[in-house]
Amino acid sequence: MRSTRRVLVVDDEEGMRATLAANLELEGYEVVEARDGAHAIEAARQQRFALVLSDVKMPGLNGVETFRELRRIQPGLTVVLMTAFAIEELIEEGIGEGVYAVIYKPFSMEHLARIVARALASRPVLVVDDLPDVAETIVAGLRAAGLRAEAVYDGYAAVERARDEAVDVCVLDLVMPALDGVTTCELLRRTSEHIRVIAMTGHAPPEMIHAFTSRGGYACLRKPFEVRELMHAIARARSDPRSC
Structure with a gap:
């Protein structure tokens, strides 16, 4: 062991x-x-x-x-x-x-x-997207590269998961029903200021992206993106002095 x-x-x-x-x-x-x-x-x-x-x-x-x-x-x-x-x-x-x-x-x-x-601490990367196929595909790519990653499919589940077990980095879609990415980010950051949140979006308006960053969001990736691009964002978030 x-x-x-x-x-x-x-x-x-x-x-x-x-x-x-x-x-x-x-x-x-x-x-x-x-x-x-x-x-x-x-x-x-x-x-x-x-x-x-x-x-x-x-x-x-x-x-x-x-x-x-x-x-x-x-x-x-x-x-x-x-x-x-x-x-x-x-x-x-x-x-x-x-x-x-x-x-x-x-x-x-x-x-x-x-x-x-x-x-x-071995905390996982949490991927949040209301389209399960999208979330699971991203998780599979991260796991294939040796990262510990899990998926949930809405903002409420993400916040609950962060409360149950500490999350290292959260990667979430900005446009989701019920609880959008901006509000989810805010709630996650209240749960733990050490969680770094990375957004992904294909069609969020600029004001939504601005609201995300103003609430402590670390970075925003435009869909579609390669898993390698996401891995770079995760590594930067982990090493940023503000995220430790």
Whole structure:
């Protein structure tokens, strides 16, 4: 069984790696250090981890290549990437394959601790659409990429689900009968200020989108969209300092 408090820190810079490890240990985590991707893979073969925090740019295997190998050894492993460089294509690949979030250096240790805690909470992405086929198709795409995701089909069910079990990110249609996306967003944010809400719409008027963002909505995607585009929005929401 994977330790719920064991974190693997992977960074080729010894000072950065030691600082990360020391701060995470102060938060009560058991930390294992690896100086590169090869050592991270060896560590994953020997013990189970709840989360991996890995730099992207490293000699040998980069962070995304390391992530892929770690997922082969421990399927479903939660991985957070760190980077100080604009390696957008590489980062896009990682997010599209299920990286939990990307943190850009420099960052505060408080911000890092909040993201680690959020990631380890293993809360699902909740997809809300009054068309079940649409909701289930999105959920299937997210699950295929390794994300935990669930579907409900109206705003009332979304709010009830958020009350029963904490939700990480909620993806909801703006135009729904009974309880629209704007009101659902407002109620979700009242339930927990940590829930990030992403809207999707094919025909909502601009004033509705404005009302959504003014009530704490994080982003709005225009239908139709690729699941990869949604995954990028989810990863950004998870790493945004305001969402932790």
